[in-house]
Amino acid sequence: MSEHVILTEIVGRVGVIRVNRPEALNALNLAILHAVVEAAEAFQNDPNIMAIVITGNEKAFAAGADIKEMADKSYIEMHQSDWFSGWSRFTEIRLPMIAAVNGYALGGGCELAMMTDMIIAGPGTKFGQPEINLGVIPGMGGSQRLTRAIGKSKAMDMVLTGRMMDGEEAERAGLVARLVDDNNVFDTAMEIAQTIASKSRPVVMAAKEAVNTAFETSLSQGLLVERRAFHALFALEDQKEGMEAFSNKRKAEFKDR
Numbered sequence: 001m002s003e004h005v006i007l008t009e010i011v012g013r014v015g016v017i018r019v020n021r022p023e024a025l026n027a028l029n030l031a032i033l034h035a036v037v038e039a040a041e042a043f044q045n046d047p048n049i050m051a052i053v054i055t056g057n058e059k060a061f062a063a064g065a066d067i068k069e070m071a072d073k074s075y076i077e078m079h080q081s082d083w084f085s086g087w088s089r090f091t092e093i094r095l096p097m098i099a100a101v102n103g104y105a106l107g108g109g110c111e112l113a114m115m116t117d118m119i120i121a122g123p124g125t126k127f128g129q130p131e132i133n134l135g136v137i138p139g140m141g142g143s144q145r146l147t148r149a150i151g152k153s154k155a156m157d158m159v160l161t162g163r164m165m166d167g168e169e170a171e172r173a174g175l176v177a178r179l180v181d182d183n184n185v186f187d188t189a190m191e192i193a194q195t196i197a198s199k200s201r202p203v204v205m206a207a208k209e210a211v212n213t214a215f216e217t218s219l220s221q222g223l224l225v226e227r228r229a230f231h232a233l234f235a236l237e238d239q240k241e242g243m244e245a246f247s248n249k250r251k252a253e254f255k256d257r
């Protein structure tokens with residue numbers, strides 16, 4: 001068994017979380033849930049970290065929630081422990097998060113990728129919500145986030161048949177932000193994260209919050225949230241710096257933390 005269920009490192013101003021349970025195709029058990037959430041929160045609490053990349057290995061991002069950990073549970077155990085609710089802490093991370101996805105991203109693996117802010121994948125990546133084959137349905141957000149990402153008809157196709165979708169189809173469907181060679185997935189995610197790391201931390205957080213508001217509210221309320229957040233950014237030194245740098249034809253140096 002892997003000694004460490006996740007591996008973390010800091011590269012420049014980017015925090016990297018690597019799920020490390022290769023013997024089980026990175027099946028997401030409770031130990032991984034706690035480790036991932038704690039690592040992401042620790043990165044967020046470090047003002048020098050600007051973005052998070054989460055990844056697996058070349059065979060699997062994660063082949064699902066751990067089926068063996070759940071198999072014998074009763075309804076009352078699942079209900080009273082509110083199984084999977086712990087992942088909501090991961091979705092509350094305010095830093096941008098990028099999923100670098102190779103190999104299998106099935107069930108909870110696909111759902112974990114969809115909890116991040118964008119997915120980078122290769123043609124060999126395999127996304128799916130195969131829970132129907134196990135006599136259950138998605139439980140970490142698949143029925144909701146996949147439907148918002150790719151629309152009802154295609155989400156129904158995935159959730160009702162349990163079939164897999166390769167990276168090309170996932171990119172066409174809008175699930176994947178950028179499709180790159182399989183062996184370039186992690187490096188591309190890191191490049192995107194480093195690009196974000198050159199921006200203003202509070203502005204990046206405001207941008208993420210504004211886009212996410214589009215999933216939670218009406219258009220008129222969302223537009224108001226966006227406009228008020230936009231106004232508030234004029235309290236930042238980084239706004240002054242960004243606009244002054246533009247006028248003086250130099251690169252902005254953002255410093256607000």
Ligand code: HXC
Pocket residue numbers: 023024025027028063064065066067068070104106107108109130131134136137138139140
């Ligand atoms: C626990 C898993 C696992 C999982 C793989 N393994 N996926 N263990 N939970 N989700 C384990 C296998 O039991 C096996 O352990 C080892 O990893 C290697 O897997 P193999 O099946 O031997 O590999 P392969 O033949 O290459 O097939 C790959 C695969 C297959 C097609 C991805 O492993 C598979 O179908 N996995 C399950 C995919 C799935 O249904 N995911 C959704 C889970 S439910 P041993 O000890 O035998 O070597 C979910 C949503 C939860 O995520 C919400 C409601 C329940």
